[in-house]
Amino acid sequence: MAERTLYDKIWKSHTVGILPTGQTQLFVGLHLIHEITTAPAFDMLREQGMDVAFPERTFATVDHIVPTDLRTRPFLDAEAEELTKALEKNVKEFGIEFFGLDSPNQGIVHVIGPQLGLTQPGMTLACGDSHTSTHGAFGTLAFGIGTSQVRDVLATQTLAMDKLQVRKINVNGALRTGVYAKDVILNIIRRLGVAGGKGFAYEYGGPVVENMNMEERMTMCNMSIEGGALAGYVNPDATTFAFLRGRPYVPSGEAFERAVAYWKSVASDPDARYDDVVELEGKDIEPTVTWGVNPGQAVGISEKLPRPEEYSDPDGARKAYEHMGWQPGGPILGTPIDVAFIGSCTNSRLTDLRAAAKIARGRKVKAGIRALVVPGSAEVKKLAEQEGLHDIFREAGFEWRDAGCSMCLAMNPDKLVGREICASSSNRNFIGRQGSPRGRTLLMSPAMVAAAALNGQVVDVREYP
Amino acid sequence: MSEIVKITRVTGTAVPIRGNDIDTDRIIPARYLKEVTFARMGQYPFFDERFDAAGKPKAHPLNDPKYLGASVLLVNRNFGCGSSREHAPQALYRFGIQAIVGESFAAIFAGNCVMMGLPTATASASDIEMLMNTVEQNPQTRFIVDIDKKIASFGEQQISIDLPETYRSALTSGSWDSTTMLRARLDQVKKTASKLPYMTGFAG
Numbered sequence A: 001m002a003e004r005t006l007y008d009k010i011w012k013s014h015t016v017g018i019l020p021t022g023q024t025q026l027f028v029g030l031h032l033i034h035e036i037t038t039a040p041a042f043d044m045l046r047e048q049g050m051d052v053a054f055p056e057r058t059f060a061t062v063d064h065i066v067p068t069d070l071r072t073r074p075f076l077d078a079e080a081e082e083l084t085k086a087l088e089k090n091v092k093e094f095g096i097e098f099f100g101l102d103s104p105n106q107g108i109v110h111v112i113g114p115q116l117g118l119t120q121p122g123m124t125l126a127c128g129d130s131h132t133s134t135h136g137a138f139g140t141l142a143f144g145i146g147t148s149q150v151r152d153v154l155a156t157q158t159l160a161m162d163k164l165q166v167r168k169i170n171v172n173g174a175l176r177t178g179v180y181a182k183d184v185i186l187n188i189i190r191r192l193g194v195a196g197g198k199g200f201a202y203e204y205g206g207p208v209v210e211n212m213n214m215e216e217r218m219t220m221c222n223m224s225i226e227g228g229a230l231a232g233y234v235n236p237d238a239t240t241f242a243f244l245r246g247r248p249y250v251p252s253g254e255a256f257e258r259a260v261a262y263w264k265s266v267a268s269d270p271d272a273r274y275d276d277v278v279e280l281e282g283k284d285i286e287p288t289v290t291w292g293v294n295p296g297q298a299v300g301i302s303e304k305l306p307r308p309e310e311y312s313d314p315d316g317a318r319k320a321y322e323h324m325g326w327q328p329g330g331p332i333l334g335t336p337i338d339v340a341f342i343g344s345c346t347n348s349r350l351t352d353l354r355a356a357a358k359i360a361r362g363r364k365v366k367a368g369i370r371a372l373v374v375p376g377s378a379e380v381k382k383l384a385e386q387e388g389l390h391d392i393f394r395e396a397g398f399e400w401r402d403a404g405c406s407m408c409l410a411m412n413p414d415k416l417v418g419r420e421i422c423a424s425s426s427n428r429n430f431i432g433r434q435g436s437p438r439g440r441t442l443l444m445s446p447a448m449v450a451a452a453a454l455n456g457q458v459v460d461v462r463e464y465p
Numbered sequence B: 001m002s003e004i005v006k007i008t009r010v011t012g013t014a015v016p017i018r019g020n021d022i023d024t025d026r027i028i029p030a031r032y033l034k035e036v037t038f039a040r041m042g043q044y045p046f047f048d049e050r051f052d053a054a055g056k057p058k059a060h061p062l063n064d065p066k067y068l069g070a071s072v073l074l075v076n077r078n079f080g081c082g083s084s085r086e087h088a089p090q091a092l093y094r095f096g097i098q099a100i101v102g103e104s105f106a107a108i109f110a111g112n113c114v115m116m117g118l119p120t121a122t123a124s125a126s127d128i129e130m131l132m133n134t135v136e137q138n139p140q141t142r143f144i145v146d147i148d149k150k151i152a153s154f155g156e157q158q159i160s161i162d163l164p165e166t167y168r169s170a171l172t173s174g175s176w177d178s179t180t181m182l183r184a185r186l187d188q189v190k191k192t193a194s195k196l197p198y199m200t201g202f203a204g
Helices: A006-013 A039-047 A078-094 A109-116 A130-138 A147-156 A181-192 A214-227 A238-244 A254-266 A314-324 A350-360 A378-386 A389-396 A446-455 B030-034 B087-095 B107-116 B125-137 B165-173 B179-183 B186-194
Strands: A015-018 A024-027 A030-033 A058-061 A097-099 A124-127 A141-144 A158-161 A165-172 A200-205 A231-234 A276-281 A288-290 A298-300 A339-342 A370-373 A421-424 A440-443 B009-012 B014-016 B072-075 B099-102 B120-122 B143-146 B151-154 B157-160
Touching: A006 A015, A006 A141, A006 A200, A006 A231, A006 A254, A015 B186, A024 B186, A030 A109, A030 A147, A039 A078, A039 A147, A058 A109, A078 A097, A078 B030, A109 A124, A109 A130, A109 A214, A109 A378, A124 A130, A124 A147, A130 A141, A130 A214, A130 A231, A130 A238, A141 A231, A147 A158, A147 B107, A147 B179, A158 B179, A181 A214, A181 A276, A181 A288, A181 A298, A200 A214, A214 A231, A214 A238, A214 A350, A238 A254, A339 A350, A339 A446, A350 A378, A350 A389, A350 A446, A378 A389, A421 A446, B014 B125, B030 B087, B072 B125, B087 B107, B099 B125, B107 B120, B107 B165, B125 B151, B125 B157
Parallel strands: A030 A058, A030 A124, A058 A097, A124 A141, A165 A200, A165 A276, A200 A231, A339 A370, A339 A421, A421 A440, B014 B072, B072 B099, B099 B120
Antiparallel strands: A015 A024, A024 A158, A288 A298, A288 A440, B009 B143, B143 B151, B151 B157
């Protein structure tokens, strides 16, 4: 088993005890909730007459179902309205801080946690959402949970958990121009498989990761779960501390110095032992696009679509081709698109929007393409507007929306229709994910989505200096 | 929970759903997550694969009358990957599934299942193939999925199944509904919390 890793250290300091089942009772330092996976958890508390054990350690927002254009209440969607009302009632009844629709802190739960400095190194963090792994970018042990587990965290601030193994993934060298964190993580998943991380936490390191800013690290950690790993993290360093300094929920003055000392102490030791180590070369990574129906089915932009036999599950690959409607051997380059979506907890932060805006500046979205930019939070939106990014996008023909999960999972009115193909900066290309059972999703970096929107087809972003 | 329900074995007929990496978006499309309770989830498992846009049933094992009333679901590799939505196992459970036997399960999905008292057990790829073939040829075959002994059997045949020891223990001891167990130790929880520097805002 791994030793002296960040994972081991946090696991140990948060262990309450060993349960009769053999599981570990693990303290949860921060609990984030949203409207979708929580209502039954609060109902269970009420049925059992329980209160929330540590209400000051839970924070709530609305993100999954909120409309990103017309946000007047009541929502046109009666179910969305009811679910939002249920959350509003629950946070009030149980005394939980809530960043609602009118709050300047509203946004995608995995964007606002870091933005507010709620997410900190050396903490455990749980949320009823699989992309909670995002927060691992800060050296936080963060993982997604189901609704019954949300109930457990509310009632006890703990979870019954089994310890994971730790796999170190080193990305060596440097990335080439036009290659982003999204391309790196898509390549890791492609190489290790969508189930390859089962039973593991992924520790991302090596020069490429060490040189990434916090938003890039979040993109990496965000998609850990797409590789089957419940959690992914990066050791906290000077980049992490600089990001956190001055944020609303981060201590200041001498307390900040004490915090930094603690944060440094939780990083994996130089002689830490890992259960597995994987090495990747940054220079080998190209702008990457998924061609199939899971995030592991991806190719470099200059590659040909693989033969099904190249996969461990050829039948699965054949079914993916059937759904997508293309043939092995063809190029991914030039694949026509109908919709372009820039957003989601993977790629909706300021640096993502800047990268996309750089491509879109002074150019036009191809006629007939529906293109959306959905900032990850109200704050990201505000900062982007201060830089004039909204004008660049609008002038190019993109719609500039309010914050939310939007077309990543299409629980709000932003959906694909019929067989539409979407170039998307989100995290899942599952069948039906973007709201149409017959729809198709091509995952790629925000810059690649912007370039695809301008051309109406998949292009190589490196041709847009 | 006041009532302790020990889950040691599940018996009944089975239904196979073939394919690797079946994600929870397929098991339950996101639009059904807008409902405020799990009460109606049993109507929705695999909805978009079972019904076309007009609501007309399509060929799918869960629509096939020969599998009607099955309580064991047979699946392949990495079942339940993707979104953490507990609506997925809730949909299967409320549809009538009481145990899932497959080659492997995604982590969050398996965790959600155990907390609902829905066992997920693994078996070798060849045994799963044999079980699926058996059921497809003879859907009336009755299975016993013995969680305690880690054996699945039908007729004279037995195969070994596996699940994490902590899951087996939670299910067979009736402590799968973990809230009571966790809440009994709130004093210790507070003690652990008090040692974490961030809990006091790094006060000196």
